[in-house]
Amino acid sequence: MKIVVIQGPNLNMLGHREQNVYGAMKLEEIHSQMEAVAKQNNFEIEFFQSNLEGEIVDKIQECLGDADGIIINPAAYTHSSIAIRDAISAVSLPAIEVHISNIYRREEFRQKSMTAPVCTGQISGFGPFGYHLAMISMMQMLGELDA
Numbered sequence: 113m114k115i116v117v118i119q120g121p122n123l124n125m126l127g128h129r130e131q132n133v134y135g136a137m138k139l140e141e142i143h144s145q146m147e148a149v150a151k152q153n154n155f156e157i158e159f160f161q162s163n164l165e166g167e168i169v170d171k172i173q174e175c176l177g178d179a180d181g182i183i184i185n186p187a188a189y190t191h192s193s194i195a196i197r198d199a200i201s202a203v204s205l206p207a208i209e210v211h212i213s214n215i216y217r218r219e220e221f222r223q224k225s226m227t228a229p230v231c232t233g234q235i236s237g238f239g240p241f242g243y244h245l246a247m248i249s250m251m252q253m254l255g256e257l258d259a
C-alpha cells in the first residue's frame with residue numbers, strides 16, 4: 113500500500129516562515145516522522161512539494177494507479193484552486209487535507225477551502241502533529257493500521 117504526501121506552496125519554508133503560526137519544525141523533519149510511521153506499518157510513502165499549481169495537478173493525476181491514498185496540504189491553493197479540487201475529484205482516491213494552522217480562526221479569505229469538499233476529511237489546527245493524525249487516519253482507512 114502506498115501513500116503520497118503532497119505539499120503546496122511555501123511549505124518548503126517551514127521552520128523559517130511565520131513561526132508563530134506554523135511552528136519551528138522543518139518540512140524534512142515532518143516527513144521523516146511520517147516516514148517512520150509508514151515503515152513501522154509496512155506502507156510505502158512518497159513526498160512531493162511544489163510551489164506551482166500545475167505541478168500539483170500533475171502529481172495528483174500520477175497518483176492514479178500508483179497510490180492508494182493522498183495526504184495533501186494545498187497551502188494557499190486551498191482557497192483558490194478549482195484545478196486542484198478537480199484533480200482530487202478525478203482520481204477518486206481517499207484523500208486527507210491537512211492544515212498546520214486552524215484556517216477557521218484566521219483571516220476570512222482562509223476560512224473557505226475549495227478542496228476539502230472533495231477530500232475524505234480535513235485536519236486543521238493541530239500544528240505539524242496534524243500530519244501524524246492524517247497518517248493514522250489514512251492507514252486505518254486503508255485497513256492496514258498496526259497500532
Ligand code: DQA
Pocket residue numbers: 121122123185186187188189190210211212213214215222
Ligand atoms: C496552510 C494554511 C494556508 O492558508 C496557508 O496559505 C498556508 C499553510 C496551513 O497549513 O495552515 O500556506 O495550508
